[in-house]
Amino acid sequence: MEKVYIKTNCMENSARIEKEVRAELADEGFEILDGYDKKECGLIVCIGGDGTFLNLIHELDFPDAPIIGINTGHLGFFQEIDPSQTRDFLENYRKGNYQEQVISAVDIFITSNGRRYRETGLNEVVVKGTVGCNIHLNMSIGGSFIEKFSGDGILVATPAGSTAYNYSLGGSIVDPKLRLLQVTPLAPLNTVAYRSFTSSLMLPAGSALGLVPEDSPAPDIHIEFDGFSADYHNVTEMKVKLSRKSVSLLRLETYDFWSKVKSKFL
Ligand code: NAP
Ligand code: MN
Numbered sequence: 672m673e674k675v676y677i678k679t680n681c682m683e684n685s686a687r688i689e690k691e692v693r694a695e696l697a698d699e700g701f702e703i704l705d706g707y708d709k710k711e712c713g714l715i716v717c718i719g720g721d722g723t724f725l726n727l728i729h730e731l732d733f734p735d736a737p738i739i740g741i742n743t744g745h746l747g748f749f750q751e752i753d754p755s756q757t758r759d760f761l762e763n764y765r766k767g768n769y770q771e772q773v774i775s776a777v778d779i780f781i782t783s784n785g786r787r788y789r790e791t792g793l794n795e796v797v798v799k800g801t802v803g804c805n806i807h808l809n810m811s812i813g814g815s816f817i818e819k820f821s822g823d824g825i826l827v828a829t830p831a832g833s834t835a836y837n838y839s840l841g842g843s844i845v846d847p848k849l850r851l852l853q854v855t856p857l858a859p860l861n862t863v864a865y866r867s868f869t870s871s872l873m874l875p876a877g878s879a880l881g882l883v884p885e886d887s888p889a890p891d892i893h894i895e896f897d898g899f900s901a902d903y904h905n906v907t908e909m910k911v912k913l914s915r916k917s918v919s920l921l922r923l924e925t926y927d928f929w930s931k932v933k934s935k936f937l
Pocket of ligand 1 (some may be wrong): 720743746794795831834859898
């Protein structure tokens with residue numbers, strides 16, 4: 672019997688939908704796990720919006736089991752189906768009629784007080800300085816110095832995250848079939864005093880972005896990833912790379928990335 676783990680957000684309508692989903696899963700012969708178990712779990716059902724999905728993958732540290740998202744009223748870019756499609760989906764899942772979308776995350780390694788730390792984002796990682804202050808970062812690609820960045824910060828988005836914060840900053844929408852990282856500046860200064868690229872830069876998978884604070888060590892560096900954040904002190908260096916961590920999303924056979932973009936954005 673296939674074992675399923677369910678994650679639901681705290682919205683009232685999500686709880687109601689979870690009840691229905693539980694009944695449908697039982698009818699279709701699935702066993703529902705009380706807690707996530709890496710060895711046992713064959714399928715994860717995520718009920719909520721994109722925020723719920725991002726919380727889930729961080730809570731379970733990028734689980735191996737494939738995830739089907741049921742959208743309960745938010746944007747739901749990661750969430751593939753509406754509650755009314757659950758039974759249909761489960762039948763198709765049983766028959767193997769679905770697509771699997773593997774999404775790679777992005778890692779940032781931070782050297783703080785001489786120790787190396789890592790944060791991971793499925794959408795993006797963002798580097799900012801002290802609140803209200805410009806940050807000055809020496810940026811290198813593949814070990815070669817490119818520019819001294821000045822502005823609010825630097826965001827590095829995965830293709831899956833290109834439609835989130837990255838898009839609000841004027842970054843490009845990337846088909847998740849491409850393996851690349853998009854480096855998008857946040858309010859870059861571009862004057863005779865400071866020169867920074869104002870557009871996004873696309874880096875191939877395998878390429879590393881290096882960021883060294885101009886005044887190193889930087890007392891306060893603020894890192895954001897998928898709606899979470901962490902503060903680091905006395906930072907001497909940061910490196911951003913495509914992560915080994917990934918998640919597998921289940922999509923309907925009819926799923927098409929650009930149709931989804933059109934339906935959610937236009
Ligand atoms: P949130 O404030 O609810 O997120 C903002 C919006 O982004 C929500 O509508 C969310 O969808 C949507 N979203 C999340 N991932 C997406 C993706 N890959 N493609 C398209 N839209 C996406 O916070 P949250 O739900 O916890 O999400 C965290 C994300 O918010 C971060 O990873 C970051 O990308 C984004 N964010 C955006 C801005 C901005 O645009 N100015 C600022 C900070 C953070 P749901 O409504 O379904 O949750
Ligand atoms: Mn949200």
